[in-house]
Amino acid sequence: MRLLIFALGFITFSLVQYIAPFKRKTFNKKRLGLNLSLGLSGALVTKVLTPIGLAALAASDQKDGLLNLIELPDSLLLIITILILDLGVFIQHIIFHKVSFLWNIHAIHHSDTHLDVSSALRFHPLEIGLSVGIKAALILIFGLSAVGVIIFEVLLNLSAMFNHSNFQLKGKVEKYLRLIIVTPDFHRVHHHPDKGNTNSNYGFFLSLWDRIFMTKNNDIVNSSDFGLDHFPKESLGNYWKLLAYPFSRQRKP
Numbered sequence: 001m002r003l004l005i006f007a008l009g010f011i012t013f014s015l016v017q018y019i020a021p022f023k024r025k026t027f028n029k030k031r032l033g034l035n036l037s038l039g040l041s042g043a044l045v046t047k048v049l050t051p052i053g054l055a056a057l058a059a060s061d062q063k064d065g066l067l068n069l070i071e072l073p074d075s076l077l078l079i080i081t082i083l084i085l086d087l088g089v090f091i092q093h094i095i096f097h098k099v100s101f102l103w104n105i106h107a108i109h110h111s112d113t114h115l116d117v118s119s120a121l122r123f124h125p126l127e128i129g130l131s132v133g134i135k136a137a138l139i140l141i142f143g144l145s146a147v148g149v150i151i152f153e154v155l156l157n158l159s160a161m162f163n164h165s166n167f168q169l170k171g172k173v174e175k176y177l178r179l180i181i182v183t184p185d186f187h188r189v190h191h192h193p194d195k196g197n198t199n200s201n202y203g204f205f206l207s208l209w210d211r212i213f214m215t216k217n218n219d220i221v222n223s224s225d226f227g228l229d230h231f232p233k234e235s236l237g238n239y240w241k242l243l244a245y246p247f248s249r250q251r252k253p
């Protein structure tokens with residue numbers, strides 16, 4: 001079911017960005033293949049680590065987590081689950097920008113020289129693995145709702161594909177939607193090579209956290225200038241070199 005929703009999202013956003021692209025670009029088969037390969041590697045890592053996630057869910061069902069200290073209606077627990085996981089992903093994202101070794105892992109995602117729906121798949125498998133571990137820890141600590149966790153995973157996937165897409169929403173839609181969720185214009189700023197821009201707009205789903213933590217940047221990036229200035233060109237188009245990158249370079253975030 002999750003795979004079907006993912007595939008539908010991927011096809012829909014691909015079509016929209018094909019019909020009305022924000023920036024025209026020539027199709028690059030090699031880049032697409034690389035992003036899809038990284039996405040597939042991440043999916044395999046998630047599959048391997050699924051028992052950890054399921055064990056966390058089963059344990060949280062024993063009602064041992066912090067949220068079970070108070071009596072909460074299921075619907076409220078579901079909403080709190082989504083909020084806690086999204087905040088967790090947001091804080092994880094900031095930490096990946098601030099700690100050198102983690103930044104070198106996350107740099108694979110930022111090295112993409114173009115932004116489109118496939119960029120949402122371009123993550124180092126280690127980042128995906130660490131993310132599974134962090135989410136499992138949050139599920140255990142707070143005793144999150146199993147249904148909420150599954151809904152959040154679907155929302156996060158769809159949101160990442162949406163906000164990396166190469167299209168621009170019309171003025172008012174963009175203006176109001178970004179009050180709630182991360183839009184493509186909102187997230188494009190985060191992929192601009194300028195450090196001030198890269199280190200802002202960390203949200204993946206709700207834009208609320210950037211507002212609360214004052215990391216929101218309202219600039220609109222109109223150039224198609226994406227990627228990292230320092231990233232070695234020879235690693236950009238090579239799957240194995242990208243995987244090895246965090247172990248071969250130590251760059252400050």
Ligand SMILES: [Zn+2]
Pocket residue numbers: 093097106110190
């Ligand atoms: Zn980032």
